Amino acid sequence: xxxxxxxxxxxxxxxxxxxxxxxxxxxxxxxxxxxxxxxxxxxxxxxxxxxxxxxxxxxxxxxxxxxxxxxxxxxxxxxxxxxxxxxxxxxxxxxxxxxxxxxxxxxxxxxxxxxxxxxxxxxxxxxxxxxxxxxxxxxxxxxxxxxxxxxxxxxxxxxxxxxxxxxxxxxxxxxxxxxxxxxxxxxxxxxxxxxxxxxxxxxxxxxxxxxxxxxxxxxxxxxxxxxxxxxxxxxxxxxxxxxxxxxxxxxxxxxxxxxxxxxxxxxxxxxxxxxxxxxxxxxxxxxxxxxxxxxxxxxxxxxxxxxxxxxxxxxxxxxxxxxxxxxxxxxxxxxxxxxxxxxxxxxxxxxxxxx
Numbered sequence: 001x002x003x004x005x006x007x008x009x010x011x012x013x014x015x016x017x018x019x020x021x022x023x024x025x026x027x028x029x030x031x032x033x034x035x036x037x038x039x040x041x042x043x044x045x046x047x048x049x050x051x052x053x054x055x056x057x058x059x060x061x062x063x064x065x066x067x068x069x070x071x072x073x074x075x076x077x078x079x080x081x082x083x084x085x086x087x088x089x090x091x092x093x094x095x096x097x098x099x100x101x102x103x104x105x106x107x108x109x110x111x112x113x114x115x116x117x118x119x120x121x122x123x124x125x126x127x128x129x130x131x132x133x134x135x136x137x138x139x140x141x142x143x144x145x146x147x148x149x150x151x152x153x154x155x156x157x158x159x160x161x162x163x164x165x166x167x168x169x170x171x172x173x174x175x176x177x178x179x180x181x182x183x184x185x186x187x188x189x190x191x192x193x194x195x196x197x198x199x200x201x202x203x204x205x206x207x208x209x210x211x212x213x214x215x216x217x218x219x220x221x222x223x224x225x226x227x228x229x230x231x232x233x234x235x236x237x238x239x240x241x242x243x244x245x246x247x248x249x250x251x252x253x254x255x256x257x258x259x260x261x262x263x264x265x266x267x268x269x270x271x272x273x274x275x276x277x278x279x280x281x282x283x284x285x286x287x288x289x290x291x292x293x294x295x296x297x298x299x300x301x302x303x304x305x306x307x308x309x310x311x312x313x314x315x316x317x318x319x320x321x322x323x324x325x326x327x328x329x330x331x332x333x334x335x336x337x338x339x340x341x342x343x344x345x346x347x348x349x350x351x352x353x354x355x
Contacts, residue, residue, distance in 0.1 A: 003232045008239060009274050009303040011193050014247045016263040017256075020054040023061070027068060027082055031186055033061075034079040034261040035072070037160065038283055040295045041311040042349065045080060047259035047297070050348045058349050065156070072154035072162070073147070076187070076202045077261070087172040088182045089206075090150035097151070104142050105151060105166070113155040113163040116140050180219040185242055188229060190263055192241030196220070196231075198267045199240060237273055255337040256300045257309050257345060265298050265305065275305040277325045292323065299324075301334060311345065318346060 003011075018029060026049060027033065036044035042058045050056045061068075061080065073081045073089070081089070097105060100123075107122055108114050119139040143164050146152045155165035174182065187202060188194055203216040220240070223229040230243040258265055260281040265271050272278055279298055282290040293310035299322065300306075307324035320342055322328070329335075 001230060001232045003234065003239075005234060005274060006303060008193055008232070008234065011241065011247065012270070012274060013264055013300065013303060015192055015241065015245070016190060017051055020052060023049065023053045023056065023064065024068060026052040027070065027080070028084075030263075031082045031085040031190060032075045032079055034077045034266070036261060038295065040283075041313075041345075044259045044261045046348075047257075048262050050344075051256055051258075051262075056348060062157075073150075076191075076205060076266075085186055086150075088174065088179055088186065091174070091179070096149075097146075101142055101146060101151075104139065105146060108143075108152060108164055109166045111165070113165045115158060115161060115163055116143060119143075177219070180216050181223065184216060184219050184223060185228065185244075188240055189242045189245050191267060192245075193232070193239040193270075194241070194267060195269050195273070196238040196240055198269050235273065239270075252302045253333055253337060254301075255334070255341040257311070257341055258298045258300055258305075260295070260297060262298075264300065271305070279305070279308070293321070296323070301329065301337075318342075318349075 016030070018026075020026075021029070030052070033045050033048050038044070045061055046056070046058045049061060050058075053060070065080075069083045070080045071083065071086045072079070073086060075081060075085070075089070104119065104123070107119065111118075116137065116139055120137075123139045123142075143152065143162075147154065147162075147164065151167060152164045153167045154162045156163045183206070184199075184203070188199065191198075191202075199220065200217060203220075206216070220229065224231060224240070228243055229240045231238055231240045233239075260279075265279060268279065279296075280292060282292055282296065283294055287294075292308050296308035296310050298305045298307075299309055306326070306329070307322060309320060309322040311321075312319050322338075
């Protein structure tokens with residue numbers, strides 16, 4: 001299939017920004033929402049959902065988490081995973097626990113939920129180097145490993161700290177080929193049209209999180225042959241997407257402030273190819289080296305991503321600081337829509353009254 005860059009842009013936006021629905025409905029359609037704890041101006045999961053959930057307010061996901069059909073877990077990043085997608089990711093856990101893991105799992109199983117510090121009475125305060133190169137408690141590392149492999153679930157949080165509980169669930173009896181096929185289609189359904197190189201990168205990452213998944217690259221080839229995945233080549237870059245997924249008709253004259261991890265902009269390879277500039281998330285970049293800002297959010301307008309915006313509070317007032325790749329659009333419609341998005345953002349930040 002032959003598509004222009006503009007057509008791929010439109011597909012990228014319409015693939016995942018659908019007409020606003022309920023929180024439950026949006027989570028079901030997405031299947032996965034990436035999470036990030038930085039709250040400047042708000043957490044990534046809230047910034048992602050506000051475009052897709054009618055009347056969404058910051059913190060709604062956290063408030064309703066226990067009643068939603070969700071797990072915290074790993075897909076291509078850490079986030080909130082629907083039960084249906086979680087069941088595809090994880091087959092029934094086998095007896096692959098070490099002696100320390102087995103002991104910890106038995107202790108957690110005797111509690112409704114447990115805080116990592118409660119395990120110090122059993123394991124002491126031994127520390128070890130974590131994946132970030134700093135030190136964590138050894139029990140925390142064990143908890144995270146069991147959660148990563150699908151043995152434990154996050155049952156809630158206390159001051160931001162994960163509370164763990166044993167996972168009790170009926171596992172779907174998928175065969176290996178069916179499991180891989182379903183996963184590839186869900187990934188492409190969320191992130192497509194996706195450069196095939198980016199898809200292979202995600203699949204390689206997933207093979208560590210879910211060892212039961214194998215032969216994922218061959219599954220991509222098989223889905224292309226059956227026509228379930230469509231593809232197009234543009235500038236020697238191969239894109240793939242779910243041929244069965246209906247596209248949503250979008251209003252083109254809408255300004256959106258997107259989360260740095262929104263599915264529309266998540267893949268930086270696709271972003272640079274389709275929108276022609278390098279967006280970078282600079283929260284962890286030294287201040288002197290930042291070009292866009294601490295928490296710059298991409299600005300989408302029509303089928304383009306034309307710049308970024310930093311939003312902060314000064315003296316109790318919301319401060320809006322946009323930047324543009326080229327010149328700021330001068331037409332009146334853009335100015336009206338930009339102001340409308342600012343107002344929507346202001347409403348999003350207002351917490352709901354306690355029920």
